Amino acid sequence: xxxxxxxxxxxxxxxxxxxxxxxxxxxxxxxxxxxxxxxxxxxxxxxxxxxxxxxxxxxxxxxxxxxxxxxxxxxxxxxxxxxxxxxxxxxxxxxxxxxxxxxxxxxxxxxxxxxxxxxxxxxxxxxxxxxxxxxxxxxxxxxxxxxxxxxxxxxxxxxxxxxxxxxxxxxxxxxxxxxxxxxxxxxxxxxxxxxxxxxxxxxxxxxxxxxxxxxxxxxxxxxxxxxxxxxxxxxxxxxxxxxxxxxxxxxxxxxxxxxxxxxxxxxxxxxxxxxxxxxxxxxxxxxxxxxxxxxxxxxxxxxxxxxxxxxxxxxxxxxxxxxxxxx
Numbered sequence: 666x667x668x669x670x671x672x673x674x675x676x677x678x679x680x681x682x683x684x685x686x687x688x689x690x691x692x693x694x695x696x697x698x699x700x701x702x703x704x705x706x707x708x709x710x711x712x713x714x715x716x717x718x719x720x721x722x723x724x725x726x727x728x729x730x731x732x733x734x735x736x737x738x739x740x741x742x743x744x745x746x747x748x749x750x751x752x753x754x755x756x757x758x759x760x761x762x763x764x765x766x767x768x769x770x771x772x773x774x775x776x777x778x779x780x781x782x783x784x785x786x787x788x789x790x791x792x793x794x795x796x797x798x799x800x801x802x803x804x805x806x807x808x809x810x811x812x813x814x815x816x817x818x819x820x821x822x823x824x825x826x827x828x829x830x831x832x833x834x835x836x837x838x839x840x841x842x843x844x845x846x847x848x849x850x851x852x853x854x855x856x857x858x859x860x861x862x863x864x865x866x867x868x869x870x871x872x873x874x875x876x877x878x879x880x881x882x883x884x885x886x887x888x889x890x891x892x893x894x895x896x897x898x899x900x901x902x903x904x905x906x907x908x909x910x911x912x913x914x915x916x917x918x919x920x921x922x923x924x925x926x927x928x929x930x931x932x933x934x935x936x937x938x939x940x941x942x943x944x945x946x947x948x949x950x951x952x953x954x955x956x957x958x959x960x961x962x963x964x965x966x967x968x969x970x971x972x973x974x975x976x977x978x979x980x981x982x983x984x985x986x987x988x989x990x991x992x
Contacts, residue, residue, distance in 0.1 A: 689852050786875050795870075924936065935972070
């Protein structure tokens with residue numbers, strides 16, 4: 666009994682699936698590539714202009730504003746952008762936020778129309794994504810892969826501050842030096858992330874485009890920086906014991922490890938060993954969940970905390986100050 670027709674049918678199905686995959690990647694690449702530039706940030710030294718940082722950037726407004734990584738611009742005020750069609754423009758730094766690794770630059774000449782921003786909160790593990798950037802100086806390079814993890818965190822430092830970039834997208838789309846600041850797009854060509862780092866062989870990371878990062882982008886456009894609220898505590902997530910779970914309805918909380926002297930946390934009466942359950946009425950179980958609440962609108966405002974201390978629930982009101990480089 667011959668099995669050739671069966672093999673031929675399987676080959677045809679595989680070919681059709683490959684064609685469908687290819688069509689999606691081609692369509693997204695053609696849609697996104699025109700909006701992505703290679704950028705070089707330059708500084709003037711004794712020997713003239715010197716390239717300080719390089720990577721990619723994505724046009725996201727009609728008047729030439731582009732998203733990239735803070736580590737790409739490296740605090741340098743000017744540079745140039747080159748698009749896949751060869752068009753060039755000088756760029757100037759609008760603002761950078763090292764604690765989210767996002768930055769905004771603006772093209773001083775005409776730029777392509779903006780890319781469409783999406784919402785990374787809708788992504789699912791296993792979903793196809795396409796990365797567009799300029800690795801190793803090769804303009805308009807495209808790689809494809811799947812979302813291999815969500816909710817990852819990257820520890821970052823800016824001055825004396827240590828924070829995490831939260832809800833980072835993990836993908837197996839190949840990323841190389843120069844991809845930083847480039848676009849991570851879904852199958853509809855919407856930008857759902859800004860590629861930020863190569864974590865290891867076959868592993869890439871991207872800062873998500875979501876509600877939190879939209880607030881950061883808006884602050885960079887408005888003020889050139891991001892104002893954050895400061896509490897002054899060091900915490901670690903811990904699981905609650907069975908009795909606390911029954912009483913609070915939560916499985917985890919934040920154990921206060923250290924309270925910084927003269928900080929808003931100390932002035933509110935928080936103590937090492939306290940277990941923070943809620944902030945602004947919302948459950949907190951990680952540094953990231955507390956960090957999300959400490960933006961500009963929390964500065965100088967009452968910040969209620971629900972705390973367990975020696976088994977007793979306490980309501981504590983802190984008043985966050987503005988984070989500064991000295992804190």
